Amino acid sequence: MAAVARSGIFGIRLHHPAQVVVAAFGVTILAGASLLMLPIATAGPGSTRPITALFTATSAVCVTGLVTVDTPTYWSGFGQGVIMLLIQLGGFGIMTLASLAAIFVSHKLGLRSRLLARAETGTLDLGDVRSILFGIIRFTLLFEGAAALLLTLRFWISYDEGLLRAVWLGVFHAISAFNNAGFALFSDNLMGFAGDELLLLVIGAAVVSGGLGFPVWLDLRNERTRFTRWSLHTKLVVTMTAALLLVGMVTLTAFEWDNPETLGDRSAVDTVANGTFASLTPRTAGFNTFDYGEANDETILVTTLLMFIGAGPASTGGGVKVTTAAVLALMVWAELRGDPDVNRFSRRIPATAQRQALSVVLIGLTALFAGNLLLTATSPFSIGETLFEATSAFGTVGLSTGITGLLADPPQAVLVVLMFLGRVGPLTLGTALVLRERDKLFRYPEERPIIG
Amino acid sequence: MAAVARSGIFGIRLHHPAQVVVAAFGVTILAGASLLMLPIATAGPGSTRPITALFTATSAVCVTGLVTVDTPTYWSGFGQGVIMLLIQLGGFGIMTLASLAAIFVSHKLGLRSRLLARAETGTLDLGDVRSILFGIIRFTLLFEGAAALLLTLRFWISYDEGLLRAVWLGVFHAISAFNNAGFALFSDNLMGFAGDELLLLVIGAAVVSGGLGFPVWLDLRNERTRFTRWSLHTKLVVTMTAALLLVGMVTLTAFEWDNPETLGDRSAVDTVANGTFASLTPRTAGFNTFDYGEANDETILVTTLLMFIGAGPASTGGGVKVTTAAVLALMVWAELRGDPDVNRFSRRIPATAQRQALSVVLIGLTALFAGNLLLTATSPFSIGETLFEATSAFGTVGLSTGITGLLADPPQAVLVVLMFLGRVGPLTLGTALVLRERDKLFRYPEERPIIG
Numbered sequence: 093m094a095a096v097a098r099s100g101i102f103g104i105r106l107h108h109p110a111q112v113v114v115a116a117f118g119v120t121i122l123a124g125a126s127l128l129m130l131p132i133a134t135a136g137p138g139s140t141r142p143i144t145a146l147f148t149a150t151s152a153v154c155v156t157g158l159v160t161v162d163t164p165t166y167w168s169g170f171g172q173g174v175i176m177l178l179i180q181l182g183g184f185g186i187m188t189l190a191s192l193a194a195i196f197v198s199h200k201l202g203l204r205s206r207l208l209a210r211a212e213t214g215t216l217d218l219g220d221v222r223s224i225l226f227g228i229i230r231f232t233l234l235f236e237g238a239a240a241l242l243l244t245l246r247f248w249i250s251y252d253e254g255l256l257r258a259v260w261l262g263v264f265h266a267i268s269a270f271n272n273a274g275f276a277l278f279s280d281n282l283m284g285f286a287g288d289e290l291l292l293l294v295i296g297a298a299v300v301s302g303g304l305g306f307p308v309w310l311d312l313r314n315e316r317t318r319f320t321r322w323s324l325h326t327k328l329v330v331t332m333t334a335a336l337l338l339v340g341m342v343t344l345t346a347f348e349w350d351n352p353e354t355l356g357d358r359s360a361v362d363t364v365a366n367g368t369f370a371s372l373t374p375r376t377a378g379f380n381t382f383d384y385g386e387a388n389d390e391t392i393l394v395t396t397l398l399m400f401i402g403a404g405p406a407s408t409g410g411g412v413k414v415t416t417a418a419v420l421a422l423m424v425w426a427e428l429r430g431d432p433d434v435n436r437f438s439r440r441i442p443a444t445a446q447r448q449a450l451s452v453v454l455i456g457l458t459a460l461f462a463g464n465l466l467l468t469a470t471s472p473f474s475i476g477e478t479l480f481e482a483t484s485a486f487g488t489v490g491l492s493t494g495i496t497g498l499l500a501d502p503p504q505a506v507l508v509v510l511m512f513l514g515r516v517g518p519l520t521l522g523t524a525l526v527l528r529e530r531d532k533l534f535r536y537p538e539e540r541p542i543i544g
Numbered sequence: 545m546a547a548v549a550r551s552g553i554f555g556i557r558l559h560h561p562a563q564v565v566v567a568a569f570g571v572t573i574l575a576g577a578s579l580l581m582l583p584i585a586t587a588g589p590g591s592t593r594p595i596t597a598l599f600t601a602t603s604a605v606c607v608t609g610l611v612t613v614d615t616p617t618y619w620s621g622f623g624q625g626v627i628m629l630l631i632q633l634g635g636f637g638i639m640t641l642a643s644l645a646a647i648f649v650s651h652k653l654g655l656r657s658r659l660l661a662r663a664e665t666g667t668l669d670l671g672d673v674r675s676i677l678f679g680i681i682r683f684t685l686l687f688e689g690a691a692a693l694l695l696t697l698r699f700w701i702s703y704d705e706g707l708l709r710a711v712w713l714g715v716f717h718a719i720s721a722f723n724n725a726g727f728a729l730f731s732d733n734l735m736g737f738a739g740d741e742l743l744l745l746v747i748g749a750a751v752v753s754g755g756l757g758f759p760v761w762l763d764l765r766n767e768r769t770r771f772t773r774w775s776l777h778t779k780l781v782v783t784m785t786a787a788l789l790l791v792g793m794v795t796l797t798a799f800e801w802d803n804p805e806t807l808g809d810r811s812a813v814d815t816v817a818n819g820t821f822a823s824l825t826p827r828t829a830g831f832n833t834f835d836y837g838e839a840n841d842e843t844i845l846v847t848t849l850l851m852f853i854g855a856g857p858a859s860t861g862g863g864v865k866v867t868t869a870a871v872l873a874l875m876v877w878a879e880l881r882g883d884p885d886v887n888r889f890s891r892r893i894p895a896t897a898q899r900q901a902l903s904v905v906l907i908g909l910t911a912l913f914a915g916n917l918l919l920t921a922t923s924p925f926s927i928g929e930t931l932f933e934a935t936s937a938f939g940t941v942g943l944s945t946g947i948t949g950l951l952a953d954p955p956q957a958v959l960v961v962l963m964f965l966g967r968v969g970p971l972t973l974g975t976a977l978v979l980r981e982r983d984k985l986f987r988y989p990e991e992r993p994i995i996g
């Protein structure tokens with residue numbers, strides 16, 4: 093462990109990266125909720141209820157996008173500005189903390205880190221943290237700036253919005269898209285733009301860029317298209333992202349092809365475009381161009397799976413992460429082939445990384461099971477509906493079949509906890525587990541139970 | 545690999561234990577379906593439809609207990625006799641084949657097998673197979689005989705049945721219980737006996753005995769209560785069975801305590817007794833004393849989880865098996881503690897067993913996900929309902945919220961496939977994976993992706 097953790101990033105003595113992450117997110121959420129409780133944050137008279145402020149602040153900082161009130165009509169311009177700020181802080185925070193955690197882990201394991209040229213020296217000082225911070229700021233500004241510019245032009249020219257309003261819409265949705273937040277300033281999210289492939293393309297590109305993660309972006313910037321020179325991490329993230337996108341695109345387009353309540357009445361091109369958008373938004377932007385309350389059960393099931401898997405590590409996206417899913421899939425594949433090692437792209441995946449991946453997924457499934465149990469117990473909705481909403485919260489996705497807005501306070505609190513766990517859980521768990529690795533002192537004799 | 549596999553158990557040249565299992569179950573199901581298609585098998589005129597015969601034969605041989613027709617009224621005495629015979633063959637077959645597979649695996653890995661004194665010599669001849677067969681026959685007859693006797697007395701004395709009818713009911717339900725089949729000769733399964741704790745106790749004891757598995761029974765017979773001398777396998781099965789029973793008992797009793805449609809109107813003692821019975825029947829007997837169609841969503845969720853986990857290996861029960869779940873839980877526990885090895889009861893669980901457990905569960909989840917997708921696509925029922933039914937089929941449990949009887953032919957075919965996969969899948973997979981283990985020839989350099 094390096095100098096930063098020992099001295100404390102915020103001047104507070106925090107002994108463990110996991111504590112930093114939990115503290116940073118907790119404090120930001122509470123500060124955001126306080127701001128949203130000010131009378132000027134709401135469009136109507138008076139100030140909002142504490143649970144609404146807490147839910148919205150958690151949803152914004154955890155870049156989830158689930159809402160219990162209508163963002164454009166319930167919150168004032170000030171309130172929407174606070175939400176945008178919280179999204180930016182949340183997305184920036186998770187990328188930064190996850191990148192720093194990855195470097196800590198590399199140190200601890202004596203690995204060279206691609207994230208930092210100096211990492212191999214084994215020490216980490218404030219200058220290194222600054223270089224990571226500036227790298228992430230550049231990454232963020234580049235993609236958010238480009239998306240904001242294109243979206244502003246689109247809103248200004250094609251939708252006859254005034255320039256100022258177009259800039260506001262452009263900036264808000266660029267930030268919401270790149271940070272995979274899924275908040276929109278339209279009451280029906282992006283359903284009004286289902287026919288606007290250009291706008292969906294810009295939003296989709298921002299979503300995927302943010303979801304690949306900072307480590308991948310560094311690799312792509314340095315090595316561009318020289319696939320063989322990418323790190324194993326980048327190869328796994330890019331191939332899994334592409335594979336999941338393809339599977340989602342084909343299945344979701346097929347499932348909703350004939351559904352008049354969603355995409356059935358649209359042109360073939362529109363249907364494919366929206367099916368593709370629906371394939372990338374569970375990972376984990378949460379924008380929607382059709383009503384998931386009217387979607388087929390098959391769509392709900394596949395989307396639930398995609399939401400649980402999520403995006404890349406140290407990205408703005410959520411879920412258990414595509415590398416985690418990739419490692420588990422590769423373990424099964426190696427087992428089926430009878431290979432003693434788990435290999436991919438001529439690299440061997442360490443046994444400790446395998447067990448971490450299993451732990452992140454099993455603990456995630458346990459949290460999701462418990463959360464879903466509490467949701468069904470406190471709300472009148474069916475298991476399919478609560479499972480979708482619980483996964484959306486845990487994966488910090490923000491898609492909804494419409495039940496979140498109808499929930500009473502206790503199930504809203506369950507979703508708040510799920511959003512927080514889903515945001516800080518996989519990262520802190522993945523990091524904490526590595527830092528706990530101990531040496532073998534003595535070993536018990538081996539004995540094998542019968543499996544299966 | 546030993547002499548048996550090379551010469552072929554049935555005179556056919558089968559190169560792999562997995563092929564033996566698949567062939568044995570496939571042939572028995574087809575033979576059973578043919579018998580059930582005879583006109584004398586049905587109570588009404590004419591003969592049954594092929595899909596009904598196939599579904600019932602699969603459900604009986606795979607000891608599942610899901611039914612599309614009412615067992616006592618649709619089938620004749622001959623038909624019911626065929627079902628009973630198929631249950632007995634199925635339960636006996638799975639215990640035998642799984643026990644032999646466990647011995648093959650021990651040989652291959654150079655381990656001493658508790659199942660066979662001679663196993664350590666490294667050869668396996670027909671005498672050894674005979675000793676396993678006779679051991680399982682003794683195990684079966686002992687428990688089925690005792691249960692049949694007690695049940696017969698109960699039906700004869702307390703329910704005023706004629707002696708012959710009481711014997712028939714006693715034998716049928718003893719066989720159905722010990723083999724974890726869940727078929728009953730009452731249209732409402734065991735709902736009419738919800739107030740008969742004595743009968744539930746006998747059925748429950750038979751269910752748990754069959755579900756522990758032959759290897760555990762051997763150990764218990766030889767070592768009785770000397771826990772420290774039990775094999776790791778027996779310790780894991782017994783402690784997991786007890787833990788799951790306890791968790792299920794507490795949660796299910798609590799969930800249905802106030803539900804007037806299930807247990808709410810019963811006395812406290814009755815409610816606890818039926819809650820306990822509901823806790824052991826998903827592992828994986830499938831008898832029910834209340835209507836799962838009226839149960840709370842929380843009950844459905846917990847029951848679904850218990851059904852997926854299932855019973856002990858080389859038992860008459862299904863699911864991915866309690867040892868599989870135990871190994872995965874121990875892996876997560878070791879990871880959280882930072883232990884490099886996965887230990888329990890002063891024994892180390894081999895890395896290969898860990899990866900096999902992961903593979904059995906992940907492939908099981910994949911099969912279940914695909915099956916559920918096909919069920920929702922081909923039937924009008926909600927995701928919660930189809931998930932329960934698909935898990936019940938895959939875990940060969942037989943519990944139902946009532947939708948199986950309403951399914952059209954295509955979703956019935958999906959359930960047939962799920963029952964077959966759920967029965968032969970985990971065993972053949974677990975065995976096949978061990979036999980594929982290869983030596984390390986060369987290793988790729990290690991590289992670690994970011995997890996979580």
Ligand SMILES: [K+]
Nearest residue numbers: 156272273489
């Ligand atoms: K989101």
Ligand SMILES: [K+]
Nearest residue numbers: 608724725941
């Ligand atoms: K059963």
